[in-house]
Amino acid sequence: DHISDINCLKSISESLEDPYDNLKSWSFSSSSICNFLGVVCWNEFQNDVFSLDLSYLGLNGKFPRGVGNCTRLTALDLSNNNLSGHLPSDIEEILQFVTFLDLSSNNFSGEIPPGIADCVYLNGLRLENNQLTGQIPWQLGRLTRIKIFSVAHNLLSGPVPDFVNLNVTSDCYKNNTGLCGEPLKPCKELQVWKIFPETESPFRYAFGVGFEFSVLSVLVFLFSYSAGLVYFGRKGSKEREYVAYSKLTNVKHLQQASNKIPVLESLVTRMNFEELSVAANNFSKNNIIGMGKMGAVYKATVSNGNWFLAIKRIPNSQNFDHEFFSEVMALGRLKHPNIVRLLGFSSKDKEKLLVYKYEPNGSLYERLHSMKGETQTMEWPVRVKIAVGLARGLAWLHHNHYLPTAHLNVSSKCILLNPKFEPKLSNFTGAIFFNANNTKVAKSKTCELGHMKKDVYSFGVVLLELITGKKPSETNDSRNPERTSDVCYDLDEVVDKSLIWKEFDGEIIQLLRIACDCVQPLPDERPTMVQVYKTLRAMGEKYGLSDDSQTSTLLIFEMDPWRLQVK
Numbered sequence: 272d273h274i275s276d277i278n279c280l281k282s283i284s285e286s287l288e289d290p291y292d293n294l295k296s297w298s299f300s301s302s303s304i305c306n307f308l309g310v311v312c313w314n315e316f317q318n319d320v321f322s323l324d325l326s327y328l329g330l331n332g333k334f335p336r337g338v339g340n341c342t343r344l345t346a347l348d349l350s351n352n353n354l355s356g357h358l359p360s361d362i363e364e365i366l367q368f369v370t371f372l373d374l375s376s377n378n379f380s381g382e383i384p385p386g387i388a389d390c391v392y393l394n395g396l397r398l399e400n401n402q403l404t405g406q407i408p409w410q411l412g413r414l415t416r417i418k419i420f421s422v423a424h425n426l427l428s429g430p431v432p433d434f435v436n437l438n439v440t441s442d443c444y445k446n447n448t449g450l451c452g453e454p455l456k457p458c459k460e461l462q463v464w465k466i467f468p469e470t471e472s473p474f475r476y477a478f479g480v481g482f483e484f485s486v487l488s489v490l491v492f493l494f495s496y497s498a499g500l501v502y503f504g505r506k507g508s509k510e511r512e513y514v515a516y517s518k519l520t521n522v523k524h525l526q527q528a529s530n531k532i533p534v535l536e537s538l539v540t541r542m543n544f545e546e547l548s549v550a551a552n553n554f555s556k557n558n559i560i561g562m563g564k565m566g567a568v569y570k571a572t573v574s575n576g577n578w579f580l581a582i583k584r585i586p587n588s589q590n591f592d593h594e595f596f597s598e599v600m601a602l603g604r605l606k607h608p609n610i611v612r613l614l615g616f617s618s619k620d621k622e623k624l625l626v627y628k629y630e631p632n633g634s635l636y637e638r639l640h641s642m643k644g645e646t647q648t649m650e651w652p653v654r655v656k657i658a659v660g661l662a663r664g665l666a667w668l669h670h671n672h673y674l675p676t677a678h679l680n681v682s683s684k685c686i687l688l689n690p691k692f693e694p695k696l697s698n699f700t701g702a703i704f705f706n707a708n709n710t711k712v713a714k715s716k717t718c719e720l721g722h723m724k725k726d727v728y729s730f731g732v733v734l735l736e737l738i739t740g741k742k743p744s745e746t747n748d749s750r751n752p753e754r755t756s757d758v759c760y761d762l763d764e765v766v767d768k769s770l771i772w773k774e775f776d777g778e779i780i781q782l783l784r785i786a787c788d789c790v791q792p793l794p795d796e797r798p799t800m801v802q803v804y805k806t807l808r809a810m811g812e813k814y815g816l817s818d819d820s821q822t823s824t825l826l827i828f829e830m831d832p833w834r835l836q837v838k
């Protein structure tokens with residue numbers, strides 16, 4: 272006998288309000304439950320519930336969780352009652368083998384739990400005529416057996432799932448608050464994400480046909496910007512003439528510009544606030560993946576394309592006008608495989624959103640120093656890959672022709688890792704920018720170099736972190752740069768114990784030497800990022816990490832001999 276099936280029905284009848292006493296007929300004193308109203312068993316000699324039909328009984332109450340005790344249940348029909356409350360978030364555990372689920376014409380509210388997509392045997396899912404809100408989980412599109420699907424007459428919004436094996440008609444979606452996507456009207460801004468696959472050149476995809484228009488508007492912006500710069504430069508001191516955007520000199524200018532949303536729009540796509548909010552589960556706490564100074568970072572799911580975004584939400588953006596503008600300014604113009612991809616921004620009242628490509632391996636800091644106390648091992652070739660990629664990104668950042676930039680906040684916390692553990696530099700909120708043509712005035716050159724040498728120092732600290740596996744606070748005192756080089760004299764002590772493989776010893780020592788050069792207390796004694804990158808590139812050759820074809824890094828260096836001469 273299946274005791275759990277008897278308990279299943281008992282708990283259902285106890286948990287539901289039954290104003291018409293329909294379930295009173297369930298008499299648990301009898302030996303069989305198979306002749307109960309609405310119950311069909313696998314066979315009449317075993318109390319093993321096959322399906323349960325409790326439709327049109329006027330039942331009140333919440334979703335009856337006890338149904339999970341009917342472990343071999345294949346169909347559940349609770350339609351046309353007055354059931355209310357949220358659907359259980361662990362619904363896939365409760366209805367593991369169900370092929371047909373009908374919850375239509377009730378008062379269920381809240382969001383459709385994404386876990387329903389793990390009820391992999393579902394052939395039919397009917398949720399119409401409820402009060403369901405939020406987005407339809409895109410994961411439902413993965414249900415390969417589904418033949419019947421309806422969510423009409425709810426309060427749902429956002430993109431509809433892209434079903435792999437089913438053509439859903441628009442009737443199945445009708446009367447909701449804001450659903451979009453095939454077979455309904457396209458999803459405006461979000462539509463661009465659909466055609467944005469996991470590739471290395473998303474800019475092209477993301478902008479699609481709008482690309483040429485974007486280029487045009489960037490040119491228009493650059494033209495007006497240079498005109499403004501000349502004007503601005505004339506007003507300021509000699510140094511200002513050569514430093515285009517610097518924290519110290521033009522905060523006011525930045526703030527004025529940041530109020531001009533069209534300026535930002537010419538750099539990156541403006542996205543729809545409400546749709547982003549839906550994609551991030553209405554900025555639910557469960558979606559938070561990180562915390563920054565300006566606000567939390569949320570993971571957002573975009574349906575149709577099966578991919579993810581990281582959304583930085585800045586609730587009081589008026590306090591971070593400069594930071595916001597710096598970030599859009601830098602990432603809107605600096606496209607490089609080792610720099611994080613900014614896809615767009617959004618603005619509503621005082622709130623602003625920055626939308627990035629989601630990098631699933633989080634930050635280097637989290638990877639190296641797990642919060643949960645478990646030792647994170649990262650193989651040596653992966654560490655070399657991160658070092659080479661970061662050096663390449665920084666060398667390009669400092670010396671590119673579009674917008675030479677000093678990051679000024681480089682640390683393992685702002686190095687994100689993609690699925691292949693390629694590093695992506697993020698967080699340009701404190702960056703300063705330079706005029707690309709400042710080849711004449713020594714004073715300005717010195718100022719620019721000073722800032723860049725700060726990045727070289729921080730790069731050295733990240734290298735030490737990669738080699739030792741220790742947090743920077745354990746190997747050096749960042750407020751006291753003189754102390755850092757101590758570790759450079761005590762190699763055996765410092766190297767990460769998980770890296771003690773003889774075959775890599777030579778490389779470890781080589782990398783340590785570079786790191787120790789970078790953390791020299793006197794900026795003049797530190798190499799430039801170009802020099803660092805050249806050395807690392809030679810080392811990376813062994814691992815096939817020296818392909819510059821995508822970045823035209825070398826081309827830029829060759830075109831600009833002055834930058835190569837600098838020590």
Ligand SMILES: Nc1ncnc2c1ncn2[C@@H]1O[C@H](COP(=O)(O)OP(=O)(O)OP(=O)(O)O)[C@@H](O)[C@H]1O
Pocket residue numbers: 560561562563564565566567568581583611627628629630631633634637684685687697698700
């Ligand atoms: N694109 C992304 N993909 C995946 N995770 C991200 C992404 N952007 C940020 N994160 C996560 O969110 C965390 C916080 O990011 P954020 O840039 O806001 O913080 P931060 O670097 O500490 O900057 P700050 O404190 O200056 O604002 C990161 O450490 C990372 O774990």
